[in-house]
Amino acid sequence: MDERELLLLGMLKAQSQHGYQINEFIERNLSQVTDMKKATAYAVLDRLGRDGYVSVESDKVGNRPPRKVYSITSAGEARFLELVRANLMTADRIKFAGDIGLMFLDELPLSEVLECLKQRLEELRQRVSLYEQAPPHGHVLGVDLALNHVLHLLRADRDWLEHTIETLPRGDRSAS
Amino acid sequence: MDERELLLLGMLKAQSQHGYQINEFIERNLSQVTDMKKATAYAVLDRLGRDGYVSVESDKVGNRPPRKVYSITSAGEARFLELVRANLMTADRIKFAGDIGLMFLDELPLSEVLECLKQRLEELRQRVSLYEQAPPHGHVLGVDLALNHVLHLLRADRDWLEHTIETLPRGDRSAS
DNA sequence: TTTTCCATGTAACTCGTTACATGATTTC
DNA sequence: GAAATCATGTAACGAGTTACATGGAAAA
Numbered sequence: 001m002d003e004r005e006l007l008l009l010g011m012l013k014a015q016s017q018h019g020y021q022i023n024e025f026i027e028r029n030l031s032q033v034t035d036m037k038k039a040t041a042y043a044v045l046d047r048l049g050r051d052g053y054v055s056v057e058s059d060k061v062g063n064r065p066p067r068k069v070y071s072i073t074s075a076g077e078a079r080f081l082e083l084v085r086a087n088l089m090t091a092d093r094i095k096f097a098g099d100i101g102l103m104f105l106d107e108l109p110l111s112e113v114l115e116c117l118k119q120r121l122e123e124l125r126q127r128v129s130l131y132e133q134a135p136p137h138g139h140v141l142g143v144d145l146a147l148n149h150v151l152h153l154l155r156a157d158r159d160w161l162e163h164t165i166e167t168l169p170r171g172d173r174s175a176s
Numbered sequence: 177m178d179e180r181e182l183l184l185l186g187m188l189k190a191q192s193q194h195g196y197q198i199n200e201f202i203e204r205n206l207s208q209v210t211d212m213k214k215a216t217a218y219a220v221l222d223r224l225g226r227d228g229y230v231s232v233e234s235d236k237v238g239n240r241p242p243r244k245v246y247s248i249t250s251a252g253e254a255r256f257l258e259l260v261r262a263n264l265m266t267a268d269r270i271k272f273a274g275d276i277g278l279m280f281l282d283e284l285p286l287s288e289v290l291e292c293l294k295q296r297l298e299e300l301r302q303r304v305s306l307y308e309q310a311p312p313h314g315h316v317l318g319v320d321l322a323l324n325h326v327l328h329l330l331r332a333d334r335d336w337l338e339h340t341i342e343t344l345p346r347g348d349r350s351a352s
Numbered sequence: 353t354t355t356t357c358c359a360t361g362t363a364a365c366t367c368g369t370t371a372c373a374t375g376a377t378t379t380c
Numbered sequence: 381g382a383a384a385t386c387a388t389g390t391a392a393c394g395a396g397t398t399a400c401a402t403g404g405a406a407a408a
Contacts, residue, residue: 001395003276010280020359033275040396042361065360065403084284087277088292091300094270094329099209100179101263102322104186108260116264124267146278149336153270156332160325177367196387216368218389240376241388
């Protein structure tokens, strides 16, 4: 929730935009970072307006539904800084939904477990190479850093899986 | 959602239990793995019953509200296997909510960024040592593996943060 | 001229959480 | 006799998603 607010405020801080524009940008460039949907963006934008963090201006072009151009207010800037700090400070616990399956892997024959995990590994590898191929964003340090962070964790995950798939048949129960 | 179902089915596969019991176990032993709340557990259990994956038996003890003892059915066992496989196969994208703050770190003075990140590092370290101190569960391989997985990712995250805090002041924009 | 793109939104729904309600039983 | 624990649940709410509705403009 807060992240969505932060993201929108951050985008508006860089530049005043209307909803459609924002949503396009998110879908095209930020799909790796967030999964916020159109309807949600519109709703949050609306709330941001009600809370005084952004101002709204209707800008008519031709006869089509007027664009609502959102601009960050000074209250919004303050809020933004608050949110960045909070977000930087806390290591929000990552959700490891995939680990619940792991917990029960004793229930499946080893060969089947290995096949499942190999599938998972394949998916992970593809995701890794997707990030590896993405060119550095360049002039915004933070964005590169964020992508680098994701990549780092993805690789760690991949490495762990590779190691696990290798050692599982040997019946080790390695710590480390 | 599916993970919650999987978790409950898995627990019932190991042993028939009533709601209160299940919830206690989750709160006491599984708080690292899931954040499912009591009300949710009761609701999912209920739905599992309606769907025929578990059978319910009211077991009266004295005059208190009767325990509803849930047992997995054969349909439930099949469902369980389905869910484990699915869960093992897919590397569900981890949510990197903390990265949105990272993206905007250019907006804050470096010194402040570093302080925030150090705070975050501290939190991470504590979480790591929490997992390090937890004794191996022992006789269920999968549980140990899952904990090991979390620990591995947590360490990777910590290492990345340490490295970042170190190199950020030097103005590098390292890839790797 | 039909499809795609621009641009807005709303209504219904799902999932999950919080907080409360109930009442018996055990423990202090 | 008060407090904690056992054992169930519901009601209200919040966040987010899906799917739909609307209609003009540009492109094919």
